[in-house]
Amino acid sequence: MTDDQILIAVKKVVREIAPEADLDTVPRDADLRQELDIDSMSFLNLAIGIEEQTGVSIPESDYARVTSLNDLLGYLRQKAA
Amino acid sequence: MPSLGADMDEGKLVEWKVKAGDTVNRGDVVAVVETKKADIEIEIWEPGVVGELLIEPGVTVPVGTPIARLNGAAPSVLPPPAAAGAEGGVEAMVLPPPAGGGTVGGNAVRVRVSPLARTIAQKLGVDLGSVTGTGPGGAITRVDVESAARAPMPPTEPPPAGGGRTLEAAAPPTLDAPQPPTEPPPAGGGRTASEARQLAMREAIAALMAKSKQEIPHYYLGSHIDLTRALTWLESENRGRSVAKRILYSALLIKAVALAIHDVPEMNGFFIGGEFHPEKAVHVGVAISLRQGGLIAPALHNADTLGLDEIMAGMRDLVNRARAGVLRSSEMSDPTITVTNLGEQGVETVYGVIYTPQVALVGFGKVIEQPYAEGGLLGVRRMVHVTLSADHRVSDGHRGGLFLAAIDQHLQEPEKL
Numbered sequence: 162m163t164d165d166q167i168l169i170a171v172k173k174v175v176r177e178i179a180p181e182a183d184l185d186t187v188p189r190d191a192d193l194r195q196e197l198d199i200d201s202m203s204f205l206n207l208a209i210g211i212e213e214q215t216g217v218s219i220p221e222s223d224y225a226r227v228t229s230l231n232d233l234l235g236y237l238r239q240k241a242a
Numbered sequence: 243m244p245s246l247g248a249d250m251d252e253g254k255l256v257e258w259k260v261k262a263g264d265t266v267n268r269g270d271v272v273a274v275v276e277t278k279k280a281d282i283e284i285e286i287w288e289p290g291v292v293g294e295l296l297i298e299p300g301v302t303v304p305v306g307t308p309i310a311r312l313n314g315a316a317p318s319v320l321p322p323p324a325a326a327g328a329e330g331g332v333e334a335m336v337l338p339p340p341a342g343g344g345t346v347g348g349n350a351v352r353v354r355v356s357p358l359a360r361t362i363a364q365k366l367g368v369d370l371g372s373v374t375g376t377g378p379g380g381a382i383t384r385v386d387v388e389s390a391a392r393a394p395m396p397p398t399e400p401p402p403a404g405g406g407r408t409l410e411a412a413a414p415p416t417l418d419a420p421q422p423p424t425e426p427p428p429a430g431g432g433r434t435a436s437e438a439r440q441l442a443m444r445e446a447i448a449a450l451m452a453k454s455k456q457e458i459p460h461y462y463l464g465s466h467i468d469l470t471r472a473l474t475w476l477e478s479e480n481r482g483r484s485v486a487k488r489i490l491y492s493a494l495l496i497k498a499v500a501l502a503i504h505d506v507p508e509m510n511g512f513f514i515g516g517e518f519h520p521e522k523a524v525h526v527g528v529a530i531s532l533r534q535g536g537l538i539a540p541a542l543h544n545a546d547t548l549g550l551d552e553i554m555a556g557m558r559d560l561v562n563r564a565r566a567g568v569l570r571s572s573e574m575s576d577p578t579i580t581v582t583n584l585g586e587q588g589v590e591t592v593y594g595v596i597y598t599p600q601v602a603l604v605g606f607g608k609v610i611e612q613p614y615a616e617g618g619l620l621g622v623r624r625m626v627h628v629t630l631s632a633d634h635r636v637s638d639g640h641r642g643g644l645f646l647a648a649i650d651q652h653l654q655e656p657e658k659l
């Protein structure tokens with residue numbers, strides 16, 4: 162997947178979980194869960210959506226590696242390669 | 243006018259889906275009713291022929307008011323409402339408000355369109371019939387309406403400022419809560435539909451919580467529980483699962499509370515009419531915060547009998563539907579005890595307010611790694627502070643303490659949950 166494809170996929174999933182949020186206004190290095198007010202159920206839904214969109218399964222032990230949008234995109238870039 | 247769970251004392255008929263003379267079957271949608279929280283499609287649970295439509299669209303009536311008559315209805319499977327009984331084979335098409343703690347059997351309702359989505363659809367000239375809902379249960383959300391509007395031509399205006407979630411779920415069940423103010427929020431007072439809805443929800447929560455604080459002599463107990471074993475077990479369990487099958491630790495907490503009720507049953511039930519009515523079934527109200535503010539605590543039915551996978555699936559379903567405003571009335575009126583987990587917000591200790599007429603609420607705080615001494619050894623353990631808010635008219639601190647101890651005990655054996 163290209164970087165753009167990954168970003169589009171992530172945006173699509175976020176829109177489903179937090180329809181009112183605008184990912185473009187979230188600082189790329191800010192904590193996504195805080196910025197989007199995502200609880201553990203929503204975060205799990207995010208992980209499920211990301212797997213559906215990108216094929217990348219994020220294990221729980223890697224949650225700490227995908228806290229910000231930059232982290233998440235980097236992680237997916239690496240895993241989806 | 244059916245009570246749709248919630249803090250609903252009145253409802254506005256938005257539109258009739260049937261007319262006099264129509265034959266209706268169980269499950270048919272007969273009307274759309276606007277509550278403070280969402281538009282709800284009213285389904286009929288009796289077959290028959292629609293007689294007279296008693297109120298016009300746009301009219302707001304109190305809960306319990308007959309809104310139509312249904313001819314040739316079979317004997318009602320619902321308890322007849324006090325305000326409207328059968329009259330010579332003609333039965334009022336009205337569901338009773340949920341009696342204190344009782345359930346309104348099977349009168350499931352579902353939301354398809356939020357008021358906000360409807361308003362925006364009118365503003366943008368979108369035919370709702372042509373919009374495919376993508377919300378839970380196929381609910382049409384604001385995003386759907388805006389997408390539909392955008393389809394032919396991109397909008398030239400940004401979405402309304404402060405816009406948020408399209409659908410708000412109903413407020414916590416009040417059952418016999420005092421009547422909220424009957425005055426509607428000032429129409430057109432510069433508020434957006436979303437703001438008006440949030441105001442309505444705040445009023446509903448205020449009424450319920452004020453009643454609780456005024457009437458229930460709360461007592462509060464707290465206990466630190468070592469979750470290390472449970473979390474370690476869960477992490478191991480989740481490693482072998484696909485993402486979609488993972489279990490959140492909240493599921494363990496809910497199951498442990500549900501099982502602990504078997505040990506201390508006086509935490510489960512309702513205080514109505516000056517006495518405690520214990521409930522055998524354990525319907526755990528799961529407190530869910532809504533994205534745009536407010537909260538709701540719908541029932542996870544028979545939680546004590548469910549496996550963790552079922553609890554997880556039930557929680558996911560409730561969270562998704564609560565946040566889209568697609569709850570059923572039974573879920574609103576059934577909880578026999580409530581569990582709230584505020585740990586994710588960083589809260590260490592919850593001092594909960596009981597959802598009257600329930601008699602207990604269990605709160606969980608944040609899981610924190612702490613130095614912990616046990617058996618003369620110091621180690622780092624993952625701890626959670628669990629609190630109990632309970633009704634002193636029903637139980638005492640001693641029993642409350644046993645209840646917390648039972649929760650602890652169940653959490654030490656996660657494989658048995």
